[in-house]
Amino acid sequence: MKWEEVRKLYPDQYVKLNILDFYLEDDRKIVTDVALINVIEDSKLATKELLKSKGNTIVYHTGSKKIVIEMRTPTGLRGMRL
DSSP: OBHHHHHHHSTTOEEEEEEEEEEEETTEEEEEEEEEEEEEOOHHHHHHHHHHOOTTEEEEETTSSSEEEEOOOOOSOTTOOO
């Protein structure tokens, strides 16, 4: 399902999604196709769900025109011994 469709069906709501397709633009992932998992009406519950999300599962608000995820690069080398 396209993000635009989700926005029309569930205006001004938090939704839990599985990312199906995206493209990279600089250091950003632009999501184009998603699978709706469920609608989350409470913002506190949306935050809890976001913190539990892993992999391609995200929580996003339909007020946003695009799903843009900033890609981070690791800054440290954990556990590396010199």
